[in-house]
Amino acid sequence: MVKRKIGLVGFGHVGQYLYEFITSRDNLEIAFVWNRTRSVLEDAAVPKHLILESLEDFESHTLNRKCDLIIEVAHPSITKTYGMRFLKHADYMIGSPTALADEDVETGLRELATEGAHGLYIPVGALWGAEDIRRLADAGTLHSLCITMTKHPAAFRLSGRLDELNQTAVESQTATVLYDGGIRALCGLAPNNVNTMAAAAVAAHNLGFDKVRGRLIADPAAEGWHIIRVEATGSKLTNGTQLSVVTERRNPAETGAVTGSATYASFASSVLSAHGKGPGFHIC
Ligand SMILES: NC(=O)c1ccc[n+]([C@@H]2O[C@H](COP(=O)([O-])OP(=O)(O)OC[C@H]3O[C@@H](n4cnc5c(N)ncnc54)[C@H](O)[C@@H]3O)[C@@H](O)[C@H]2O)c1
Known part of the structure; x- marks a missing residue:
């Protein structure tokens, strides 16, 4: 089975939940994990070769270990700084979509997601319908x-x-x-x-x-x-x-x-749906 390789940016409540979810699935695999505080990753026994020291290095880290999807679950500022780079490199799931309220951020990502090779995925979270x-x-x-x-x-x-x-x-x-x-x-x-x-x-x-x-x-x-x-x-x-x-x-x-309890399960479901829709902005 071909496994989808996922880069995880953020290792707080949601990041840790998603790490467990991804590593428990036969069809998913961790490409890298980054967290602002590295010791949190070490304490959680994340294998050393999966730990990304600096987010600046994510492209070179994934050079020989393809990354299909990058998931941000850290802070909206991550998308502002790295969103365009992530999206040029892989599909991108934005866990803190309040970042898109910045018109420049939204416009830039929309243009790239429409013209580029990868899709931008927005998890529904607690939104029904x-x-x-x-x-x-x-x-x-x-x-x-x-x-x-x-x-x-x-x-x-x-x-x-x-x-x-x-x-x-x-x-x-x-x-x-x-x-x-x-x-x-x-x-x-x-x-x-x-x-x-x-x-x-x-x-x-x-x-x-x-x-x-x-x-x-x-x-x-x-x-x-x-x-x-x-x-x-x-x-x-x-x-x-x-x-x-x-x-x-x-x-x-x-x-x-x-975060409400059911929202964690909703996030996991979004990870499975954030796949194969091609370029564009996708709700997942
Ligand atoms: N889409 C949704 O429905 C939904 C639901 C829950 C959480 N979220 C968002 O996902 C993100 C993570 O949520 P959480 O509950 O895991 O939070 P958390 O506080 O448990 O974890 C956040 C992690 O990101 C790191 N972090 C915080 N600020 C940062 C910054 N400025 N730069 C880099 N790293 C930073 C922290 O060190 C921590 O490891 C938040 O932005 C939150 O708003 C979205």
Whole structure:
């Protein structure tokens, strides 16, 4: 069996989960693992020959050990610095798609993914119905999309004004709206919390990061859950009616966890789907 060789960038919660998943599969193999702190890789007994010392060297490291897919699960800044290089070299799965809220980053990657030899894959994460959203966007008939994410205040990693509002939710013990608006700005304010919204903006490509609406709610009553509500409407028909879809996904989550339990399995499934679609931007 030909094994797909995967380069893993980041070895935190998701990276370690994916490492275990990839090494447990007959059809997948690790090409390299990079982490900002090397000792974490050594502590986890990652074989020495798989450890990439410097991300700057990933091309030469994979010269004799072909790499089919590079997966980032570290930080959005990785895509900004290395996204284009990764995509020139292999298919690229971007685990922190909030990076695409930077217009220059998105435009550069879209052009390269369209004209080049490799595909850019965006995991759906906790987004339900991503393919359906994309189909409506392809047809140009997606009129609006709103993603509401409700979590316990301890599940957010925020700073500035949003963090202050989050503290208000804790003190008042009432559900508090932290943000309501276009998701481009929100991606910069809460990069670790709204990857699902960024995936939605990619799927809803006729609306994009400016027109997809994101709502972030801190709710002390949401302990144990990440709740994601998706509301989509289609274009108005000549008789004035329009398609309307509402879904609510309740994802069990440990108290204080940024990532819901089912999202890990969703990531593994995305790794299997991030394959063979050719050049372009693909939801997986
Ligand atoms: N798409 C999704 O639905 C989804 C779900 C969960 C996590 N994520 C994203 O995946 C990434 C990893 O998540 P995690 O839960 O494993 O996080 P984590 O904090 O457990 O691990 C992050 C890893 O990346 C490293 N890192 C952090 N900042 C870095 C930087 N600026 N440059 C290089 N390395 C850096 C850390 O040392 C750590 O090893 C995050 O960006 C997170 O937002 C996306």
